Amino acid sequence: MGWKIELLHLGKMRCHKSRMIWTENRETTIEIPVFGVLLRHPEYGTVVYDTGLPDNWQNCLPEGLQASFPVTEQIPMAEALAKKGLSPEQVDMLILSHLHFDHAGGLRHFAGTQAGKAVIISDTELANGLVKAFTGTGPSYVRELLDVPGIWYRTISEEQDLFPGLRLFLQQSHAPGLIGIQVETDNRGPVLCVSDAVYTEENDAAELPPDSPNPQVSQGFLANLKLLQKRRRENGAVMLYGHDLDREQQWLREDDGGI
Numbered sequence: 222m223g224w225k226i227e228l229l230h231l232g233k234m235r236c237h238k239s240r241m242i243w244t245e246n247r248e249t250t251i252e253i254p255v256f257g258v259l260l261r262h263p264e265y266g267t268v269v270y271d272t273g274l275p276d277n278w279q280n281c282l283p284e285g286l287q288a289s290f291p292v293t294e295q296i297p298m299a300e301a302l303a304k305k306g307l308s309p310e311q312v313d314m315l316i317l318s319h320l321h322f323d324h325a326g327g328l329r330h331f332a333g334t335q336a337g338k339a340v341i342i343s344d345t346e347l348a349n350g351l352v353k354a355f356t357g358t359g360p361s362y363v364r365e366l367l368d369v370p371g372i373w374y375r376t377i378s379e380e381q382d383l384f385p386g387l388r389l390f391l392q393q394s395h396a397p398g399l400i401g402i403q404v405e406t407d408n409r410g411p412v413l414c415v416s417d418a419v420y421t422e423e424n425d426a427a428e429l430p431p432d433s434p435n436p437q438v439s440q441g442f443l444a445n446l447k448l449l450q451k452r453r454r455e456n457g458a459v460m461l462y463g464h465d466l467d468r469e470q471q472w473l474r475e476d477d478g479g480i
């Protein structure tokens with residue numbers, strides 16, 4: 222018996238497609254999922270990766286952010302865990318890929334819990350996120366979502382095995398030190414959870430970055446994608462993208478079917 226991977230569906234947002242991938246028509250909008258990943262092992266325990274949007278998103282997300290990424294559905298982390306027969310107190314370890322509002326927003330559910338005492342984040346993203354949140358210079362980093370009483374962070378600065386079969390690696394795309402997970406699962410074989418380094422299957426298949434006026438964004442995206450594709454080849458893995466609605470819905474149906 223080894224790791225089992227399941228998705229925790231936590232909501233949906235809408236945004237311009239160009240935010241996710243270069244597109245001819247810059248007016249096109251798409252719906253994107255917000256989810257966490259649940260990893261369970263009979264010996265090593267329960268690990269959660271990312272926490273979704275804040276429950277009080279109407280009140281705490283800046284207006285500009287709500288206009289760019291209108292929330293169309295939000296499911297509290299505790300509710301998503303309850304569907305799997307779990308509570309936040311029963312989660313042993315929490316990992317945040319990065320500190321954006323749609324990944325760190327549910328952190329509050331883990332305040333005062335075992336997992337909340339040492340939330341894993343990269344040292345570079347913690348520094349980046351806190352500076353932006355505390356200076357108001359990065360709207361995706363919302364101070365009240367990150368500085369939560371009862372939450373403490375544990376930083377990592379390099380690739381490492383968290384447990385046998387569960388490896389954390391750092392990416393240089395989307396956010397500095399974005400944590401990815403490479404996990405050997407019983408139900409889906411080797412999986413690479415890459416979060417927002419690759420939003421959708423189309424980014425991967427067409428090797429197309431998001432549309433950005435900053436050339437460093439597309440260069441960073443493509444360099445990181447090459448490393449991921451190599452890692453996938455070497456491990457025979459499947460990639461779990463950060464915001465691909467079709468893929469997420471397919472995984473959820475398969476999870477329900479008991480894969």
Ligand SMILES: [Zn+2]
Pocket residue numbers: 321323324417463464
């Ligand atoms: Zn995201």
